[in-house]
Amino acid sequence: MSQKVDLVAMRHSLAHILASAVLELFPDAKFGIGPVVENGFYYDIDIPSKKLTEKDLTSIEQSMRRIIKKDFQFETYDLDIDKAIEWAKSNKQDYKLELLNDLKRSGTTQFKDLNKSELGTIADDKNKIEKVSFYKHGDFIDLCRGPHLNSTGEAGPFKLLRISGAYWRGNENNNQLQRIYGVAFNSKSELEEYLKNYEEAKLRDHRKLGKELDLFVFSDLIGSGLPLFTPRGTVLRDELSRYSNELRLKLGFQKVHIPHITKTDLYEVSGHLAKFGDELFLVKSQETKDKFVLKPMNCPHHIKIYDSKQRSYKDLPIRYLETTEVYRDEKTGELGGLSRVRSITQDDSHIFCLDEQVESEIKHLITAFKEIYKTLNMKISARLSLRDDSKQYLGAMELWEKSQGQLRNALRNNEVEFYEEKGEAAFYGPKIDFMALDSIGRKHQLATVQLDFVMPKRFGLEYDSEKGSKETPVLIHSAFLGSLERFMAIYIEHTYGRFPVWCSPEQLRIITLNQDEEVIKFAKDLKSKALDVNLRASLDLDNESVSKKIRKSELLKIPYLVVVGPKEVETSRLIPRIREDLKRDNKDYSKSISTDEFLNSIVKEYLNRSSKSSL
Numbered sequence: 001m002s003q004k005v006d007l008v009a010m011r012h013s014l015a016h017i018l019a020s021a022v023l024e025l026f027p028d029a030k031f032g033i034g035p036v037v038e039n040g041f042y043y044d045i046d047i048p049s050k051k052l053t054e055k056d057l058t059s060i061e062q063s064m065r066r067i068i069k070k071d072f073q074f075e076t077y078d079l080d081i082d083k084a085i086e087w088a089k090s091n092k093q094d095y096k097l098e099l100l101n102d103l104k105r106s107g108t109t110q111f112k113d114l115n116k117s118e119l120g121t122i123a124d125d126k127n128k129i130e131k132v133s134f135y136k137h138g139d140f141i142d143l144c145r146g147p148h149l150n151s152t153g154e155a156g157p158f159k160l161l162r163i164s165g166a167y168w169r170g171n172e173n174n175n176q177l178q179r180i181y182g183v184a185f186n187s188k189s190e191l192e193e194y195l196k197n198y199e200e201a202k203l204r205d206h207r208k209l210g211k212e213l214d215l216f217v218f219s220d221l222i223g224s225g226l227p228l229f230t231p232r233g234t235v236l237r238d239e240l241s242r243y244s245n246e247l248r249l250k251l252g253f254q255k256v257h258i259p260h261i262t263k264t265d266l267y268e269v270s271g272h273l274a275k276f277g278d279e280l281f282l283v284k285s286q287e288t289k290d291k292f293v294l295k296p297m298n299c300p301h302h303i304k305i306y307d308s309k310q311r312s313y314k315d316l317p318i319r320y321l322e323t324t325e326v327y328r329d330e331k332t333g334e335l336g337g338l339s340r341v342r343s344i345t346q347d348d349s350h351i352f353c354l355d356e357q358v359e360s361e362i363k364h365l366i367t368a369f370k371e372i373y374k375t376l377n378m379k380i381s382a383r384l385s386l387r388d389d390s391k392q393y394l395g396a397m398e399l400w401e402k403s404q405g406q407l408r409n410a411l412r413n414n415e416v417e418f419y420e421e422k423g424e425a426a427f428y429g430p431k432i433d434f435m436a437l438d439s440i441g442r443k444h445q446l447a448t449v450q451l452d453f454v455m456p457k458r459f460g461l462e463y464d465s466e467k468g469s470k471e472t473p474v475l476i477h478s479a480f481l482g483s484l485e486r487f488m489a490i491y492i493e494h495t496y497g498r499f500p501v502w503c504s505p506e507q508l509r510i511i512t513l514n515q516d517e518e519v520i521k522f523a524k525d526l527k528s529k530a531l532d533v534n535l536r537a538s539l540d541l542d543n544e545s546v547s548k549k550i551r552k553s554e555l556l557k558i559p560y561l562v563v564v565g566p567k568e569v570e571t572s573r574l575i576p577r578i579r580e581d582l583k584r585d586n587k588d589y590s591k592s593i594s595t596d597e598f599l600n601s602i603v604k605e606y607l608n609r610s611s612k613s614s615l
Contacts, residue, residue, distance in 0.1 A: 015182075016144070021060050022047070024063050030095055041181075056163075072138040081103065081132055176333075204496050215488075223342070232505035245323060256321070257322065303475070381434070383421055385421055407432055432448065438490060
């Protein structure tokens, strides 16, 4: 392709080209939706005659390239809704028929796993749909609102990546379709770079590494989406949580603790029950008629702690922190490793403050976010998530405009790179979603700051103002890591399991060269000294070859390893083996070091949360 084209149009066009290629190969194919997603596209397809495998992607790609080479024009036209329904019936496109009937009946069509901007089929906010649009290339026709290229020949470099299952409309009670994913870019070099990172991402898959590094497991007896953390995984989890708590305590947050179940009445008041009722785990009492749920969020509980006594403007801001589980009944087909679970640990924080304190509080949060992600070696930017014109949001428009301006000012004044996106706000207020860039170029939404002027009013929160009147505080929700499980999945992949010393499950392993009594005693004493200075150290006394014992420690990606033999016993000096990523450039690590100096160096690295060796 000689010049760049609109990527959304190109990826949307490739979704249609994919569908037409599948229809050529499998004439009984029925089509669901084919939206554009980040870096590419997918199409959900029902092929009764064929269960696709990865090998089928090659033949589908070849068919797509033939269609591209023929340079068919993309033509668009409108049909009356009733004629469109007849088209779907005559072509036996049952899923398109369902969409069209929805459009005729209610003027919109909804998918649980897509927001409206990603919806490849036509959607409209009007109550009455009279016409719908179609796109045609060659003999292939599809219901769609675009955009598209001028012709198939304009499509740029692409690659079909994988096939997965996807329930129609995100509902596990519906048919499971075959979802074909593809990526596309304006240049071959961009595609090659993406594919290189894609292969690297497969090597870094946290589910694979979690097993290899003995971090977490799942059990069918316990249930999908409910991870069990091993001793090694719990160290990583606790160290990350401790860092988040430490930063929040420095900002003046106070720890609180709440139960894991609550009466549904709490969420009726907050508005969560109406909004997220289908995500609740219901709990039945055998003693009372009260209806309980496992808590899906913590903010209403913290609100009730604030509301437990009279407050004055002199008391504000009041800051609560808690790292605790919430529970959401996610669809089983959407669960995956730690990335999406049913038991979600949040480093949740809530600030109750005066309106004039909002920007100052957000400034402190942003400063702390910058610190933690610098330590984690992840560059951050931000998305200012605003409301759109739909009716899903609570609160007066003037409050929204004011609070959106406050967040915008906070980002500008703190020199945070950001972009704005409408329709991404929480139902109770706008938010800043911080995006972290991992080591292979992927962006992840992690930390968040959310302004809330709705729930304080719904719960009747008050404080006595300086003038003696009763006023409503502003509520700021924030999380540093977000979901601890999801963050661990990202961080495991970001580091490739090569954790820095401060959060490494095992910081030092001591290996004996032989079974000599003096050697074993020296090794045990060294481990004891390491434990005395709060290092996580282990001892390998197995009667195996040294090379085999070294290999075992390398597979676990342990930062430091020392081999102890007669020479070390005689001199009380060590030559540590240091994991390659911890070494500093142009540093000679072949020299021996005293045991005390060695242990003190690791302690320093631990306390400073350094990403490089302190030796």
